Amino acid sequence: MVNIRDLDPGASPLDYFGAELRRLREAADLNQKQLGAIVFCTGSLIGQIETAKKVPTREFTERVDMALGTEGALGRLLGLVLRSQLPHWLQPFAEMEASATYISTYQCQLVYGLLQTQEYAEALLCVDHPDKVEELVAARMERQRVLQREPALWVVLDESVLLQEVGGREVMRKQLAHLLSFQQNAWVNVQVLPFSVGPHTGMMGSFTLLRFDGDPDLFYAESYDLGHMTANPQVIRERSVGYARLQAMALSPEGSADLIARVMEERYGDQPAVDGRDVA
Template sequence: MVNIRPLDPSASPLDYFGSELRRKREEAGLTQKDLGAIVFCTGSLIGQIETTLKVPTREFAERVDAALMTDGFFSRLVGLVLRSQLPTWFQAYADMEAKATYISTYQCQVVYGLLQTEAYAAALLCVDRPDKVDEMVAARMERQRIMRRDEPPALWVVMDESVLHQMVGDRHVMRDQLGHLLSFRGDPWVHIQVLPHSAGAHTGMMGSFNVLRFDDHPDLFYSESYDQGHMTANPRVIRERSVGYARLQATALSPEDSADLIARVMEERYAEQPESGPRSVA
């Protein structure tokens, strides 16, 4: 007799997703293998998602909705599932980020999460959590959906030039990442500036930070340390950091010159390497 693992649907969004997937599949009279064949995956993966051993992707949820005719139920639920994979201390910020109408961010070490490629994110996240890379990358990609809304937030990014030179992953990962940044050239909602090494001492040297603005909510300042985030609506902090951010914008290269620098670094540092063939013998 098959030992079916019991689930507590109230334990987490992931448990709820798994229990509902099992219930809807059985209602449809399908085995795990049957459903897997319909949604182009293995029956083993269906079983792993039903028992919370794997986190579903948005694509998986959409295919299951189509296969089981569940009227978008799993597609709506998967957002909560993926959000729950973010670090607990980061979830409050992610919630507010999704509601913001204007995001200003200064990044001194890495590309801002909303602009990371999947490969770049994976290379970053595998350093500390190699056991949860797939889940955390899926959660980060889910965050980026706000940039594809009909009315996305305005995003202004100032990044230190060192971000362009810090190798994350390999040359191909970095080349694709910088190419992705260049794809926003001309985007009315995304502006990217690079703070060059020649800027010297500046107001962002204490670390990365974000300022979120809303239509119907006080502005928020956010910064983080290794294992926790700090978010505040203190007017004095908002005023000081907003002025500091304006100074960073004034010191950084223009968006046009920044794009030229990104393109130059991409070609000079991360250019495709010619394949070495056998040497001819004279």
């Protein structure tokens, strides 16, 4: 059934995207079914996106831009659309993260969002948001496009991050393999803070420091439903020193890679069954 619900383009980025898609489709003298056939989807999906009932993916958007000859008009809107799907308290940080030249983060529970695999993100997000997993995962994957402009990214992970199983053994194996894939990336460094260091300055929780060209540094930390961001010089000074301590106490990037590889094989690799046969 053709969906022709009127939209208020100013209601949200998603509504604006839908209105633009409809305008461009009608300008090309195509109905929803015809456009769907061209971009390999159903007319119903076109209708859902045009009426802001479904969030477009980047692959869908690129196909539509090509089909309608828009010169990337919809693709330029997509980042704004997907960012709007992030929790409202995270959106300001995501905008600043996207323009930072240096990102340093300590994570005590989870892999940092920019380094998560899609499967790992899905397993995390379905816990609290089972009805919005697709949209939130798309937003998180879009956020990772930050890495394409090659900011310096330094990540210190608590050893517990490697051991906390998220999504099952196969998901964790792929996630740890993904972390190892950055070994040859000059702009991304991953260190693991082992349990053996004992008490440390990161025990108050995860935090991130952002540096910019020409703008003040920012400190960011979050709780369950609140993100806190500040440029207070004293906070920046204290947390910068604290982060330097964490880096010094953590394993080297090479030693960290060895530990990640060992955990990947010993904890998430193929395990022998009781009867002697291997199980996945």
